[in-house]
Amino acid sequence: ERILAWARTLLAAHDGLQAEAASCRGQVVGSLRLGSVPLASFNPMHLLLPLREKYPELHFQLSSHTSEQIVDGLSRNQLDLGICYLDQVNASFFDVIELGTTTMGLLHDTRHFQLAHSALRWEELGDIPLGLLSKGMHYRQSLDLSFRSRGLEPMAVLESDSTFQLIQAITSGVCCAVMPLDCGLEDLSEHMRIIPITDASVLSPVGLLLRRSEPRSAIAEQCFDEARALFASMPR
Template identity: 25%
Template sequence: MIEKLEMFISLAREQHFGRAAESCGVTQPSLSAAIKQLEDQLGVMLVYRGSRFQGLTPEGQRVLDWARQIVGDTRTMKEEMRAARQGLSGNLRLAAIPTALNLIAELTAEFVQRHPKVRFTILSRTSVEILSMLENLQIDAGLTYLDNEPLGRVSTVPIYSERYALILRRDHPLADRDRIDWGELSELPLCLLTPDMQNRRIISQHLSEAGAEVTPMIESSSLIVLVAHVRQGGWATILPLKAAEIFLEGGELAAVPIAAPEAHHRVGLIAPHREPHTPVLAALLAQAASLSGRFQD
């Protein structure tokens, strides 16, 4: 039953029989047969069928909610029993918004020192993708914004608040400013993250509130692309100070705090709202809380 539920979750996520089968490591006929067997066991039709996947039935949507809960609880039980035998071990799957990737190393470094049998898989994703992956059991936890857009039913550990700065070359005429206002940024050739990124939506909101009409010269989902253009000269970008730290090393670039008003947006760790958490995930949440205390100090 658990294996069939996992296939059903994959089908709901991929919305395509072939891709779902590939993600499960089975053939498409095997996946289709498993879904049909699940329907027979439950006595309801779960999937609208035609020449291709046409969506879940109302009963299928309700079963999906149960499937996520049952599969998640089963994995938690297995992880807890493994921890009882071997201590904390295994692979933790994390996804982070691009502007929080710097923080990941601070979160994982001490954790791995304490728990050397734990490995990490770390992905860069948008805030929307992180929530979807968490819901579909593709990741164990995510690092994302906590207070700007709805998160749904998740456990959260606030870690720090983003503060924003204009990032430009050290030889730029504005580089020696103590601060700059949001309304002044409309005159600059900016490189910004793409609109699907919550950071971009936050920045666009603050610019709009300041009456600044901005059409970016460069848009990218990569911070490296944005900063590379700034380094070429002539361009500037807006980044959270935490995300900019790694790019400011060496002194080639400068960060001018953006004020009037100074914006703050909380970033933290989110995990499924499930009790108990796996021992490994519980330890990670505790590590995040410890890190949060350091930033607040």
Template identity: 30%
Template sequence: MIDKLEFFIALARQQHFGRAAEECGVTQPTLSAGIRQLEEQLGVMLVQRGSRFLGLTPEGQRVLEWSRRIVADTRTMREEMRAARTGLAGHMRIAVIPTALAMVRKLTEPFQKRHPDVTFTILSRNSLQVLSMLEDLEIDAGITYLDNEPLGRVTSVPLYSERYHLISAAGSPLSDRETVTWKEVADIKLCLLTPDMQNRRIINLHMSEVGVTPKLMLESNSMIVLFSHIRTGQCASIMPRNVAESFGFPEEIRMIPITEPLAEHSVGLVAAYREPHTPLVSALLHEARARATARDFDRNLLSSDGSAILT
């Protein structure tokens, strides 16, 4: 039964029989037969069929919710029994918003020192994808914004706060300033993340609050693309200081705090809201709470120029 429920979850996610079969590592006829057997066992049609996948029936939507619960509980039970036999070990999948990628090591490094038999896959995803992947059991945890857009039903642990800076090459407009305002930043050419990224939506929000819109020269879903264009001096960007510092910018790149208003948004670890969590997720949540309590992520202090001090 469990394998058929996993087939069904994969089909709902991929919305294509062939791709779902590939994800599950089986042939398409095997997946299709498993879905039909599940329908026979439950006595309802789960999938609207034609020449291709047409969606789930209302009964299928309800069964999908149960399938996620049952599969998640089964995985938790298996992991608990494995941990009881061999100790904490295994592999964790974490999806992370782009602006938090540089900070992940502050969680994974101490965790792996404590639990050396645990390995990680770190994926870069936008905030909506993080939540969707949690719901679909594609990841074990995520790191995303906690206070700007609805999270839904998740367990969350705040890790640090993002504070926004103008990142600009020396000699370019506003680069000689100690601080700048959101209204002033809107007057220069900018390269920003794409609108599907919550960071970009946050930037748009703060600019709209002061009645301006960004003067966009380039947008990308890659931080590396943004950094490479900042270096040219043809455009500046807006991002948290810790992100810029992670790329080791030379002195010619200025990081200028944006004030009026001073924007600050919480970033944290999220996991599916359920009890019990798997042993791996429970241990990761514990590590995150310990790191946050010890203020290992964000000292919440300001230096003399108003920039965040990160240690």
């Protein structure tokens, strides 16, 4: 395990060297290692697509982690950029672009659940079978707090640490799930619908992080600057 840690550092240094050389030639070439929390009101494709269009030789390594793992990965130079919740982030060590607050809705498949609502209250979720992220994950902690503060107990029929498996359960009719608004999940199928839940949000905002300490990847710096310009002109 100790040798593996050094090997990863060497490989990251090699990729960083290649990216620096390309940057000196005015090119953005190589791989951007982006870590993201699995659920937030931000679709990473809103960042990757503009970058891909502007830098066709750029490749992406997109991985899903907890906020703590993203901070650690950035600190260890195992990630270039991270999208995570900011309540556990020491801003003195990172450059941060705040991406807004995560709001929530009930994601369901209309083939299995017919819900004629324009909005829902937390109290109306009590009789609906729900799929939840595993305990200990940031998004799950926020959900549990929302239920407990109202004296409610969700009907949890499935727990998973995989968003993909939750989506599979929804499309199979096993359950519905409280998911972030504006993250693109409802676009995965013509049968998917998401209904906003009143007063449902994660208290901590989501942000894009870049490590301040050297060495910093030239690709990471360029993409972070592009993101700053992109999101400055977009409504959160």
